[in-house]
Amino acid sequence: xxxxxxxxxxxxxxxxxxxxxxxxxxxxxxxxxxxxxxxxxxxxxxxxxxxxxxxxxxxxxxxxxxxxxxxxxxxxxxxxxxxxxxxxxxxxxxxxxxxxxxxxxxxxxxxxxxxxxxxxxxxxxxxxxxxxxxxxxxxxxxxxxxxxxxxxxxxxxxxxxxxxxxxxxxxxxxxxxxxxxxxxxxxxxxxxxxxxxxxxxxxxxxxxxxxxxxxxxxxxxxxxxxxxxxxxxxxxxxxxxxxxxxxxxxxxxxx
Amino acid sequence: xxxxxxxxxxxxxxxxxxxxxxxxxxxxxxxxxxxxxxxxxxxxxxxxxxxxxxxxxxxxxxxxxxxxxxxxxxxxxxxxxxxxxxxxxxxxxxxxxxxxxxxxxxxxxxxxxxxxxxxxxxxxxxxxxxxxxxxxxxxxxxxxxxxxxxxxxxxxxxxxxxxxxxxxxxxxxxxxxxxxxxxxxxxxxxxxxxxxxxxxxxxxxxxxxxxxxxxxxxxxxxxxxxxxxxxxxxxxxxxxxxxxxxxxxxxxxxxxxxxxxxxxxxxxxxxxxxxxxxxxxxxxxxxxxxxxxxxxxxxxxxxxxxxxxx
Numbered sequence: 275x276x277x278x279x280x281x282x283x284x285x286x287x288x289x290x291x292x293x294x295x296x297x298x299x300x301x302x303x304x305x306x307x308x309x310x311x312x313x314x315x316x317x318x319x320x321x322x323x324x325x326x327x328x329x330x331x332x333x334x335x336x337x338x339x340x341x342x343x344x345x346x347x348x349x350x351x352x353x354x355x356x357x358x359x360x361x362x363x364x365x366x367x368x369x370x371x372x373x374x375x376x377x378x379x380x381x382x383x384x385x386x387x388x389x390x391x392x393x394x395x396x397x398x399x400x401x402x403x404x405x406x407x408x409x410x411x412x413x414x415x416x417x418x419x420x421x422x423x424x425x426x427x428x429x430x431x432x433x434x435x436x437x438x439x440x441x442x443x444x445x446x447x448x449x450x451x452x453x454x455x456x457x458x459x460x461x462x463x464x465x466x467x468x469x470x471x472x473x474x475x476x477x478x479x480x481x482x483x484x485x486x487x488x489x490x491x492x493x494x495x496x497x498x499x500x501x502x503x504x505x506x507x508x509x510x511x512x513x514x515x516x517x518x519x520x521x522x523x524x525x526x527x528x529x
Numbered sequence: 530x531x532x533x534x535x536x537x538x539x540x541x542x543x544x545x546x547x548x549x550x551x552x553x554x555x556x557x558x559x560x561x562x563x564x565x566x567x568x569x570x571x572x573x574x575x576x577x578x579x580x581x582x583x584x585x586x587x588x589x590x591x592x593x594x595x596x597x598x599x600x601x602x603x604x605x606x607x608x609x610x611x612x613x614x615x616x617x618x619x620x621x622x623x624x625x626x627x628x629x630x631x632x633x634x635x636x637x638x639x640x641x642x643x644x645x646x647x648x649x650x651x652x653x654x655x656x657x658x659x660x661x662x663x664x665x666x667x668x669x670x671x672x673x674x675x676x677x678x679x680x681x682x683x684x685x686x687x688x689x690x691x692x693x694x695x696x697x698x699x700x701x702x703x704x705x706x707x708x709x710x711x712x713x714x715x716x717x718x719x720x721x722x723x724x725x726x727x728x729x730x731x732x733x734x735x736x737x738x739x740x741x742x743x744x745x746x747x748x749x750x751x752x753x754x755x756x757x758x759x760x761x762x763x764x765x766x767x768x769x770x771x772x773x774x775x776x777x778x779x780x781x782x783x784x785x786x787x788x789x790x791x792x793x794x795x796x797x798x799x800x801x802x803x804x805x806x807x808x809x810x811x812x813x814x815x816x817x818x819x820x821x822x823x824x825x826x827x828x829x830x831x832x833x834x835x836x837x838x839x
Contacts, residue, residue, distance in 0.1 A: 316577035318534040318776075321540040328568050353830045357822040359645070360830075362637045367836060407836075424831030431829070458533065489535070496535040500771050508767030508791070511588050511775055512760045515782070519595025522786040 283365040291344035302478040304332040307450075312489040314456050314465075316494075317348070322458045325485065328451040334506060335440045335470040336380045338387075339452045341485065343374030343434075344463035345402070347407055350421040366421040375399050378440035378452040386472050395470070395477065399426055399435040402525040414482075432452060433457035462487050536774035537581045543780065545575065550784020557785070558681065558792025560808050563755070565590050565726035568781065570647055570815050578775070579640045584766035584773045586725030589781050590759045593789070594752045596652040596729060601749025608700035608746045614710035615717075615732070622718020626767040631721055634770065635835065644819050646724050649783075651816035654730050655809050662805035669802065676703075701742045701750075709740055716755060722762050727755040808821035 307329025314323050327339055327356045348371045354363040378399055379386065405423045406413070413421075429435035434457065442452045464486055471479040489497050502509045532543040557564035562631040565586050572582035601607050633644055692706035713735045717728035732751045736742045742750070767773045796804065 284658070314531060318533055319531065321531040347835050349637065349834050351832050351834065352829060353832070360827055361641050364656075365637060375745070421831070424829070425833055427829065428831060428833040459538065463785070472662045493533060493535045496775060500767065500773070501537055504768045504771055505764065507771075507775075508764030508773065511763050511767060511773050511778065512591055514775065515588055515591035515757075515760075515763070515778065516595055518779075518786070519592035520599070522592065523596035523599040525786070525790070 276510070277327045278311040303471075303481055304335075305337070305469055305481055306330055307467075307481055307483065309467065309483060309485060310482075312485055313490075314460070314485065316460075316462065316487070318490045318493055320458060320493070322460075323456045325456065326451060327454065327467060327469070327483075328449070328479075330448045331450065331471055332448070333473075334447055336386050337444075337450050338380075338383070338468075338470040338477075339378045339442055339454075340378040340395075340468040340470075341454055342399065342468065343461060343463060343487075344444075345370045345372050347371070348425060350425045352421070352424070364417075365410075366413060366418065367410045368404055368422065368425060369407040370405045371425065372402070373463065374434050374456075374465065375402065376436045376440070376454050378442045378454070380444060380450065382529040383439055387475055387477065391477060395442045397469075397470075399430065399440065400479075402426075404423050428511065429432040432458070432459060432463075450480060456487065460487055462489060532776070532780070533776050534577075534777050536578050536772065537585075537777060539576055539578075541575060541577075544778040546777065547784040549575075550781035551788035552784075553781075554593075554785035554788025555792035555795070556568065556788075556808065556811075558789035558794075559796035560804060562794075563590055563593060563727040563729045564785070564809075566647070566651065566724070566730065566812070567815065568591075569643075569652075569725045570684075570819055571628035572777075573644075574818070577774075578772075579643045580630075580770060580772045581774055581777070583643060583723065583725030584763070584770065585602035585781075587721060587762040587766065587775045588773050588778045590725075590727040591756055591763060592778075592782050593785060594756045594759065597752040598749065598756060601752060604749070605640060606746050606749035607753050608698055608742070608750045609753070610708055611698045611701055611740075611742065612750045614696070614707055614714075615714035615754040616757045618711035618714025619718040619721070619754050620714075620761050623722045623758050623762045624718075624765060625715075626719040627762060627769060630641070630766070631769050641823070643723060644823055646720070646822065648816055648820040650720075650724070650730070652811050653818070655816055658691040658805055659809035659813065662802050662809060666806065698742075701740075701746055703741060705740060712774025713739060714758075718758050718761075721755075721758050722765070725762075727752075727759060729755065737760075757795045778811070 307327055310326040314325060331337065341498050347367055347369045349365050349367050351362040351365045352520050353360040353454065356363065365370060383392065392398060404418065406418060426435060430437045440452060440454070444450045464484055467483045467485050469481045470477045488494065530543045530631065531540045535539045553564040553568045553571065556567060567585040568589065569582045573579050630639060631640050654807045690705065692708050695704055696707045697704050713732060717732045720726060720731060721727050729751055733747055736747045736751060737744060763773055
């Protein structure tokens with residue numbers, strides 16, 4: 275029995291270290307998790323949404339859950355007083371920045387894993403790697419740091435990055451759950467949910483689940499149409515306005 | 530009840546939007562103004578991105594101008610030839626305006642330029658309106674009769690009359706250079722694109738004082754050209770910036786149509802000068818708020834956006 279557990283732990287460790295990003299590792303994993311819904315649907319009444327993640331661990335351990343949005347280029351602009359008014363002046367472009375980042379832990383993160391692990395797995399917004407876009411490569415380190423800190427601060431204020439880690443709650447010793455809130459300003463795209471099992475200050479197992487944030491129904495149709503057939507969209511916008519104006523004039527005439 | 534706007538990408542209370550449309554519609558019905566210069570700043574205040582506020586504002590003005598033009602055409606108060614000249618200038622101007630808009634968006638300066646343009650124009654218009662209506666109130670109190678202040682006839686020695694390409698405008702009883710309405714239309718067109726206004730507050734004085742048109746045809750003719758210019762801006766903004774939010778337009782329109790009806794009725798019952806003082810005070814306070822936000826040190830000097838400003 276002891277031997278079996280040891281081999282399975284070893285095996286899962288082996289698999290995890292080999293292919294951390296491979297979903298097939300799930301079957302041999304010591305941690306399994308699922309989302310109550312794989313889609314965050316942005317419809318006309320969308321005002322933010324909660325997603326529940328639940329799962330189980332094999333044996334005791336701590337759990338870290340990271341929700342990471344798709345990466346894109348972000349421009350950070352700094353305002354300066356120019357002729358009396360505050361105007362955007364200097365700018366730095368970062369590339370490969372996740373649009374959304376949230377993290378939940380079952381214990382205090384700093385006590386769970388060493389700094390090297392936090393840095394390697396980018397656990398927490400403050401451990402995200404910053405990459406300068408090609409047009410901003412020539413700036414100094416101090417400036418990069420200043421603008422990167424501003425990006426993190428901005429994202430945290432907008433609710434797109436976690437200000438502090440949320441709670442992973444254990445129900446008993448093996449079952450756990452975590453609630454994530456997606457604010458109304460959330461960008462669309464394919465998000466990834468990373469679930470890590472921590473034992474003895476080391477990440478021993480992991481699982482990745484996709485989460486789709488997408489507009490649905492009328493929202494999606496209008497947005498798609500506006501971007502794909504922008505000229506036709508403009509024409510329709512004008513026709514709607516013309517029709518509304520005509521209807522209004524008919525109403526006015528009767529009065 | 531919150532509604533998620535597909536292009537603005539924010540969640541806003543639906544009744545707030547209907548109410549805002551209604552309030553601005555009420556004012557425009559009462560004072561006979563387009564209301565675009567009130568609507569766009571209000572949208573910015575509630576958190577709609579300025580670029581979306583401007584483009585959607587232009588779309589909404591198409592509707593309010595149509596109902597106005599239909600009423601004025603019935604009374605034969607539209608000089609179509611003059612309107613056509615203004616609109617050629619306007620289409621060229623607004624096309625350049627949208628181009629400037631797109632370029633400023635890429636530079637990350639569009640929000641500032643929109644706000645600066647508003648502060649500039651609202652302060653000038655608000656002050657002029659305030660002075661003019663306060664003076665009228667004062668004179669009325671002193672017993673002067675102001676009912677006969679028709680505009681001055683243009684003398685024919687000004688620089689305007691030395692320009693080439695003279696044209697005859699029968700409806701306006703004018704024989705002036707085509708360059709005048711073309712350039713007036715051009716300047717106003719740029720403003721429509723950048724500020725999301727109809728531009729009535731600029732084009733009406735320009736038509737009266739610069740072109741010397743009779744007051745009776747000025748409103749109808751300006752509305753006629755505003756339709757085409759705002760329609761042009763709507764299509765161009767949709768094509769190059771994807772910033773026209775149809776859902777937002779519709780909500781504002783519904784509120785606006787209802788508000789304008791009540792506003793027109795209320796306007797008939799109340800005294801003109803007092804109303805104009807009130808409007809002037811409102812315009813100036815919107816202007817002050819926008820100006821204050823530009824001058825006061827922001828909480829965070831940094832802001833984050835996408836390359837290209839979307």
